[in-house]
Amino acid sequence: MGIIKKTIYTTALTGTTFLAYLGAATTVISPLPDGDPLLRSKIYSKHNQHHNASTQDVAIKRIPLDKIRPELLAKDGDLALEFCRGVWGGLGYRIQRAYLAQKYKNAETAHQLWTVEQLNSSKYEPKTIVTDHFEVVSKTANEITVRCGDTPRNPAPRDSDGLFVIGAEVDKKRGEAVLSLKSCFFNSGKKVEGIQGPMPGWIEELHRWYSRILLETGSWRTRTTWV
Structure with missing residues (x-):
């Protein structure tokens, strides 16, 4: 019993510490500003x-350029692509990936x-499909946009729909990757x-924390070190 109690306590403490770190290391803005490019886009x-x-919403993380792998800064598009790979191939997406694979692979x-x-390793060109739930619908040097909400095998309008934009750019003035x-x-x-949007408030909150997790774990792939 003592070991179980200690394990539960340690797990809870670790989770709380990680969430505190995420809250400090990332910023979430909701709703998007009226002039946000996504809301004015053809997509x-x-x-x-x-x-x-x-x-x-948008979750944002700033990283000093000296902590970014130098080769990702040499050519436009490489940073965004590698970050996209980190989001889908990283630790944060492992549970959802395994769940979707069990149901739909x-x-x-x-x-x-x-x-x-x-x-x-994917280049995430348009029409690329990730785990039967995300389809790349646009790719630029700084952003890779996927459609989500249902299987891409259903291209029609649907009750659950959405766009998810994975972005990376360099703020030269501040010397940071954004x-x-x-x-x-x-x-x-x-x-x-x-x-009112389609999500209840409590699901919105969970979604934002999940975005923070994907953002953080996805960023690891772009960095010289994890910290």
Whole structure:
């Protein structure tokens, strides 16, 4: 009993410490500013044709450039791509990846990205599908945008829809790399009245902490060291 009690206490303390670190090391802004490029993009207009209210946020992490792997700063696009690989192939996505693989990995979906090796090496070109849940719909030097909310095998409008933007850019003035995960979730299947997004408040809060975890663990792949 003493060992079990000690294990539970240690686990809780470790989790609390990690969450405290995430809160200090990352910033979350919600909702997105009115002029945010995602909200004015053709991709957003295409998928949210009813202009329904959405759940929006962006998680941001700044890292000094001397802690970023130098080779990722030599060519435009390399930092964003490597960060994207870190998000999907990293520790933060392992549980969801395993769950989706158990449910949806089969002969029909075998061509998608499932293994850590695949996720860590993909170039994430448009139409790339990650674990039957995320499909790359846009790629630029600084951002890789995926559609989420349902299987990409259902390309039609749907009740659960959204866009997830994985971004990385260099702030030369401050000498920092700026990594970000931007989310926008909405119902694209029908017109929904009101100004409230599709997520209840408590799910929004859990989602934001999950974004922080993906942001942090994804950043490890871009760094010379984890700390």
